[in-house]
Structure formats: C-alpha cells, structure tokens
Amino acid sequence: MSARTQEDLRILAGAVIVPAVLGLALSVIWWAAGGDGTFYMTVSLPWLPFAVGLLISALLLPALVTLIAMRRHVEQVRRRTVQEQTASRRRLLARLDHEIKNPIQGIRAALADEPSERQRASIDAQSQRLTSLLGDLRKIGEVEHTALELTTIDPAALVEEAVATITEAPGAGERRIAVSLPTAPRPLPPIVGDEDLLFLALVNVLTNAVKYSAPGDAIEVRGRAAEDVVVLEIADTGRGIAPEELDLVWEELGRAQEARSVEGSGLGLPMVRAIVERHGGTARLDSWHGEGSTLTLSLPAAGPTSGG
Structure with missing residues (x-):
C-alpha cells in the first residue's frame, strides 16, 4: 500500500470516526451525569451528541470520498504527464545524438588523411549542418521563453x-x-x-x-x-x-x-x-x-x- 493511499485512508477514517466517537463520548458523559429528557420523543437527549456525530460522519463521507478520488485523478494526470515528458526528452536526446554523430563521423573520416578539395567541401557542409542544427535548437528555446514584442x-x-x-x-x-x-x-x-x-x-x-x-x-x-x-x-x-x-x-x-x-x-x-x-x-x-x-x-x- 502506497504512502498516499495510507494517508487518504487515515483522513477518511478520521473524518468518519472522530465525529461519531466525540459524540459518543459526550453522550456517555451526559448519561453518566444523570441527564435525562427526550427530544421529540424519539432520541434520548443524552444520546443526541452521538446522533449528531453520526449525522456529521454521514454527511462528510461522500464529500471525502469525492475529494480523495479527485486527488488521485490529479495525481494520475500529473504522473502521466511526467512520464510523457520524460519519454519525449529521451526521444529528443536519441535523435540529437544521431543528428550530431553523423556530421562528426563525416568530419573525422575526411580528416583521416590529408583532406582533398572534395573532403574539405564535405567538412564545410557537415560543419554548416551542425551550426544550423544548434541554431534551430537555440531558436526554439528563445521562442518558448523570450518575451513577446x-x-x-x-x-x-x-x-x-x-x-x-x-x-x-x-x-x-x-x-x-x-x-x-x-x-x-x-x-x-x-x-x-x-x-x-x-x-x-x-x-x-x-x-x-x-x-x-x-x-x-x-x-x-x-x-x-x-x-x-x-x-x-x-x-x-x-x-x-x-x-x-x-x-x-x-x-x-x-x-x-x-x-x-x-x-x-x-x-x-x-x-x-x-x-x-x-x-x-x-x-x-x-x-x-x-x-x-x-x-x-x-x-x-x-x-x-x-x-x-
């Protein structure tokens, strides 16, 4: 059982049990003190706090169940969003590794021997590709965070x-x-x-x-x-x-x-x-x-x- 589930159960139990127990305690004290009387001839007055406590528990129970369900839904959405963002970052890093590795390998191959004119042109093209890629990545970062004019x-x-x-x-x-x-x-x-x-x-x-x-x-x-x-x-x-x-x-x-x-x-x-x-x-x-x-x-x- 997760810590969040245990916390939800404690809240639910406390909200349901505490009013009833508190009402019962007051009723016992009232009854032991010799309290008497009736309320509309249906509830003995010393037991009125207990009845009120039960009523409060009954009213709180649906609200708390709904609240806990909403909390769990929000937590699930947050967790799913984090998982999607993590997966997206991993895909981006894998693609970035591929996009950068290819030009670098081309440059290294061209530099293995004394570069010819064709190899120099290849080095220049691969360098421009890297520069363009990094420039586009920088643009996206600027677009997402720079203030709009x-x-x-x-x-x-x-x-x-x-x-x-x-x-x-x-x-x-x-x-x-x-x-x-x-x-x-x-x-x-x-x-x-x-x-x-x-x-x-x-x-x-x-x-x-x-x-x-x-x-x-x-x-x-x-x-x-x-x-x-x-x-x-x-x-x-x-x-x-x-x-x-x-x-x-x-x-x-x-x-x-x-x-x-x-x-x-x-x-x-x-x-x-x-x-x-x-x-x-x-x-x-x-x-x-x-x-x-x-x-x-x-x-x-x-x-x-x-x-x-």
Missing part, C-alpha cells in the same frame, strides 16, 4: 512578405505559389502579436511546402476570419505524410520516413507550433500520403491573453 499586425501584409521571401528559396520558382486572401467586402482583421515570430512561423511552413514538394506542384496560402480568430492555411500538393507519422513531425527532431532524404533538422514544425501557441492559437496538420498537406494556423485577433 506585441504590435498590431496586418495579416495580409505579413503573408505577402513571407511569400515574397520564400520565392527566393531554391526550387520555389518551380512551384505554383498562389495567395488567396479576402479583400472585399471585409478583408482579414488586424491581429495582435509578435510580428517577427509570426513571420518566422510562416516562412518555416512555406519552406517545408517547397522542400517536400516537386517541381510543378501547387502551394496555396489561404486566409479567412472566423469570429475572433484569423485562420491561415498553407496547402500543397507535395508528397504528404503517412497517418501514423503525423504526431511524429510535431516532436523536436522528429521527421517522417520519406522526409529523411531531404536536408532538414526536423525542428521547423515544433518551432511553428511553439510560436502559435505562445500567441494563444493552435496549429493543425492534415495530410494525405502521396497527395499533399494542409497546415492550419488559428490566431486570436486579440493576441495572447497573458501577454505571451
């Missing part, structure tokens, strides 16, 4: 800027990129947020759409207002993600099987979700393997309720 943002202008930036990326010119935002009669309302971080999130999503699609594929950026929320959708006709791997891509350094042939760190989507959630919004990914994906970002127009 909140301003009023025109989401349409933000989207146009992100699309203009991504058109300069390698391969973007070979995709059919289209933007569909409402202009009349009611354009997208302004939102409150950190413009730099939201721009970073959009660029990351668009970069993924370019990287995991083929020349000639379509990439669409759509927007709409829903009550007090601005919804942005980035859709593509790329390779898509298998259903069993949808949860994986939200984890740090997690990558779908088919995506591992494409250069990347597996930190883009976790960073996007961290940015959106800090703004009080949500990020949802719908994907159809072999057909494409749609990433939906929902941002409250009023911004984060607690200032981020």
Whole structure:
C-alpha cells in the first residue's frame, strides 16, 4: 500500500470516526451525569451528541470520498504527464545524438588523411549542418521563453512578405505559389502579436511546402476570419505524410520516413507550433500520403491573453 493511499485512508477514517466517537463520548458523559429528557420523543437527549456525530460522519463521507478520488485523478494526470515528458526528452536526446554523430563521423573520416578539395567541401557542409542544427535548437528555446514584442499586425501584409521571401528559396520558382486572401467586402482583421515570430512561423511552413514538394506542384496560402480568430492555411500538393507519422513531425527532431532524404533538422514544425501557441492559437496538420498537406494556423485577433 502506497504512502498516499495510507494517508487518504487515515483522513477518511478520521473524518468518519472522530465525529461519531466525540459524540459518543459526550453522550456517555451526559448519561453518566444523570441527564435525562427526550427530544421529540424519539432520541434520548443524552444520546443526541452521538446522533449528531453520526449525522456529521454521514454527511462528510461522500464529500471525502469525492475529494480523495479527485486527488488521485490529479495525481494520475500529473504522473502521466511526467512520464510523457520524460519519454519525449529521451526521444529528443536519441535523435540529437544521431543528428550530431553523423556530421562528426563525416568530419573525422575526411580528416583521416590529408583532406582533398572534395573532403574539405564535405567538412564545410557537415560543419554548416551542425551550426544550423544548434541554431534551430537555440531558436526554439528563445521562442518558448523570450518575451513577446506585441504590435498590431496586418495579416495580409505579413503573408505577402513571407511569400515574397520564400520565392527566393531554391526550387520555389518551380512551384505554383498562389495567395488567396479576402479583400472585399471585409478583408482579414488586424491581429495582435509578435510580428517577427509570426513571420518566422510562416516562412518555416512555406519552406517545408517547397522542400517536400516537386517541381510543378501547387502551394496555396489561404486566409479567412472566423469570429475572433484569423485562420491561415498553407496547402500543397507535395508528397504528404503517412497517418501514423503525423504526431511524429510535431516532436523536436522528429521527421517522417520519406522526409529523411531531404536536408532538414526536423525542428521547423515544433518551432511553428511553439510560436502559435505562445500567441494563444493552435496549429493543425492534415495530410494525405502521396497527395499533399494542409497546415492550419488559428490566431486570436486579440493576441495572447497573458501577454505571451
């Protein structure tokens, strides 16, 4: 029996037994002192404290049982959360070990003999990969803990800027990129947020759409207002993600099987979700393997309720 269970039983026993025992003691003292009388001719007055104690015990019992059940539920949720976080950290460390070990092994192999020009180029590429990986890890830490610089943002202008930036990326010119935002009669309302971080999130999503699609594929950026929320959708006709791997891509350094042939760190989507959630919004990914994906970002127009 665990210490927590023993404590719960002690509380339950004390709450049920103490009032009854205390009432019984008072009744015995009253009776021994020669007390007499009746109460509505149903309860002898000396035994009234005992009856009251029993009544209190009966009233406390359901409340205490409910309280103990709630405590156990909260403890189970806390324990399950800790276990999930521990498992997530272990997966992250395993992936980090893999991602760092490969470039280091490549560098060591290139340095085994006098490096040639090709080997020097390999060393430089692996070093850049490590630098990029560590930089992305640092960005996620900053996104999760740095104070937001909140301003009023025109989401349409933000989207146009992100699309203009991504058109300069390698391969973007070979995709059919289209933007569909409402202009009349009611354009997208302004939102409150950190413009730099939201721009970073959009660029990351668009970069993924370019990287995991083929020349000639379509990439669409759509927007709409829903009550007090601005919804942005980035859709593509790329390779898509298998259903069993949808949860994986939200984890740090997690990558779908088919995506591992494409250069990347597996930190883009976790960073996007961290940015959106800090703004009080949500990020949802719908994907159809072999057909494409749609990433939906929902941002409250009023911004984060607690200032981020």
